[in-house]
Amino acid sequence: MIAMQYSFTLPADYDMAIIDRRIRDKGPLLDGFPRLRFKAYISAKKQGSDLASAENLYAPFYLWDEPEGIDSFLSGPGFAALTRDFGWPSVQTWQIWQAKWAADLYAARYATREIKVIPPYANLAELREKATENANAALQAGALAAVAGFDPTAWRQLLFCLWPVVPIAAEAVQIYSVGHVSQPSAE
Template identity: 65%
Template sequence: MLAMEYSFTLPADYDMAIIERRIRDKGPMLDGFPLLRFKAYLSAKKKDGSAENLYAPFYVWDHPDGMSNFLTGPGFAALTRDFGWPRVATWTVWHAKLAKDLSVTRFASREITAIAPYSDLAALRQATTEAASIASDALADVVGFDPTAWTLVRFRLWRELPKALAGDAQLYDVGHISLP
């Protein structure tokens, strides 16, 4: 499995209704996309406490071919035409706990942490996987590893606004979830 995200930072005075409309209109187009476990259409608004206005979809792919087919397809071409050429972050998924019904998701959180040089990666993998396995009211809990940037990502989907998150976690509204 692979996790993938790209993010667009939008001006502070950007009309975020444009993003909400885009999600509403285009979100269902990826429902049933081959090899996609889920896509969360995410946005964050400066007026709601985010540091920036963001449009930042997050994906979990069952196989790299799904990601490749999406990135080389017409949907991604239209996105780059409308918003520009993003940096696409990817992580190898170490752990993914997904509820049976993700359609009730309303919020998401994403934490990215640096991996210290010379870390014991096997121990880190075990510790992060065990921590993610501990009971949580999240609908999804995904932990991924990127050895090119030496980072970990922890991405969670929520039905209700989470009560406590890490200080550097980015909180998002979820406008749509595309599922297999």
């Protein structure tokens, strides 16, 4: 498995209703997309939300069963339309240490993402163990999904969670609203 996210920072006065409408209209298009475990259509609003963010963001998060899914998506017409509308994003990826999720993620209303720098010469086995513990703790606290991973290019670790209710989060954690979650088709 591999996680992927890109993010668009939008102007402070951007009408975020445009993003909400885009998520509502385009979200179902990736339901059942090959090799996609889930896609969370997420955004954060600088103003007008109970979840104040430092910036207006549109930042979809993906969990892929295998890297070929990333290629299929990024090479497809949906991503081409996205880049035409918003620009060419930097696409972040993380190798998965642990990923667990509930059978029905449609109840997710909020997401959290925490990224930490991995210091040089860190013990990766210990970091993986601690990340797995943190992911399990999030699940026990009510998360519907918890994804822990690392990026060995930029040496960063990730904890991404989906929640049915507003989570209590540390200041360094980005909280998003979830507009839609795409999942595999029922078999």
